[in-house]
Amino acid sequence: MPGIAVIIPTLNEVESIAQVIAEIPAIVTEIIIADSGSTDGTQAAALAAGARVLELHARGYGRACAAAVASANPDCDIIVFMDGDGADRADLLQELTAPIQRNEKDFVIAARVRHLRDRGAMSLHQIAAGHVLGFAIGAVTGTRYSDMCAFRAIRRDALQRLDLREMTYGWNIEMQIEAARHGLRILEVPLPYRCRIGGESKVAGSLRGSIRASWRIIATFRRVATSGKRAVSQA
Numbered sequence: 520m521p522g523i524a525v526i527i528p529t530l531n532e533v534e535s536i537a538q539v540i541a542e543i544p545a546i547v548t549e550i551i552i553a554d555s556g557s558t559d560g561t562q563a564a565a566l567a568a569g570a571r572v573l574e575l576h577a578r579g580y581g582r583a584c585a586a587a588v589a590s591a592n593p594d595c596d597i598i599v600f601m602d603g604d605g606a607d608r609a610d611l612l613q614e615l616t617a618p619i620q621r622n623e624k625d626f627v628i629a630a631r632v633r634h635l636r637d638r639g640a641m642s643l644h645q646i647a648a649g650h651v652l653g654f655a656i657g658a659v660t661g662t663r664y665s666d667m668c669a670f671r672a673i674r675r676d677a678l679q680r681l682d683l684r685e686m687t688y689g690w691n692i693e694m695q696i697e698a699a700r701h702g703l704r705i706l707e708v709p710l711p712y713r714c715r716i717g718g719e720s721k722v723a724g725s726l727r728g729s730i731r732a733s734w735r736i737i738a739t740f741r742r743v744a745t746s747g748k749r750a751v752s753q754a
Contacts, residue, residue, distance in 0.1 A: 521596035522548035523616055523672075527570075527603045528583035533559040534717025535605035540568035542609035546616075549592050552603070553583035561603075581683065581690030588678065599672045600691075605716030606640060607670040614708050615672035625677045625703040628695070629670040631712040640714045652692060652740065659744045662699035665707055667691055667736075677703055689739025696743050 525547050529536060540550055550570040554562050555578040562572045573587055588598055597619050601607045607629065618624040631641060631649075649666045657663035669691060681697040683690060698705055 520546070521620055522592060522594040523597045523599060524548060524587075524591040524595035525550045525599045525601065525609075525612070526553060526584060526587040526591070527551070527601055528553045528555065528580055528587070529557060529561050529565070529603040530555045530578070531557045531559045531561060532603040532718055533557070533561045533564050535715065536561055536570075536603050537564050537568040538716060539601075539603055539605050539607075539609055540565065540570050544610065544612055546613060547599075548595050551587045551591060553587040555579070555583055579686040580688045581693075582686040584690055585683065585686070588675075591675075596675050597672055598675050598678055599670075601670045604718060606713050607668075608711050608713070611710055612672075614710060615670070618706055618708075619672055619674055623704070624706045626673045626694075626698045627671065627706045627708055628664070628666070629668045629710040629712075630666045630707040631668050632665070632709040635709055635711045637711075637713045640712050648736075652736070655740060655744070656692070656696055656699065660696060660699035662705060664695055667695070668712075670710065673698075673703075677701070685739050685743075687735040687739070689735045692736055693739055693743050696740070 523546060525543055529552055543550060552565040552570045552572045553575060554572055555575050562574065565572050573590055575583055575586060584600060591598065597616055599612060599615060601609060615627045615629060618627050652667055653664040680701060681694060683693050683697065685693040
């Protein structure tokens with residue numbers, strides 16, 4: 520069976536990270552916590568729970584993901600990304616990896632559909648943004664997504680071919696656009712989605728965070744979707 524690396528970018532997730540790691544099934548080869556300077560003990564909690572911690576000296580969601588991918592065990596042919604807040608159902612990880620293991624799909628993303636979502640797990644603007652961006656990607660690439668969920672699995676060699684450059688919250692949307700452009704075999708899998716266990720969302724937890732993340736995502740979409748030039752965002 521292909522090896523599986525789970526990558527979890529973190530910033531102050533001490534209230535949830537141990538539980539998230541504990542839920543990850545034993546089929547996983549390694550768990551990498553890509554930490555962007557937590558000050559609440561997240562790193563120590565992750566180590567105690569059995570994960571490997573990669574400490575970064577600069578922030579950026581995409582930067583954390585890219586650094587963790589580069590450091591992953593060479594035997595890991597499948598890369599899984601998920602959040603560290605406890606909202607993703609880590610125990611259902613095999614729902615994402617199985618189609619890749621069977622060589623049926625290259626890229627599988629969780630879809631946070633309404634009937635499987637906990638009440639209050641997503642804000643109205645998150646739901647609306649997912650629909651709008653899914654429609655926009657469909658208009659550009661012909662592949663329609665229903666969600667922008669961070670919980671996703673991808674074949675490692677396919678991810679490398681995408682040559683992602685975005686170092687901010689736009690990493691996920693760049694991946695989805697480029698996956699469609701490169702003709703990857705894509706599948707969305709409806710999965711339950713919970714309210715976060717603790718702490719504050721870096722995106723939806725404040726107006727400032729929401730605006731900043733939205734701006735980065737929109738800027739990434741415009742750059743990647745409408746131009747052949749893919750400049751690297753450093754913020």
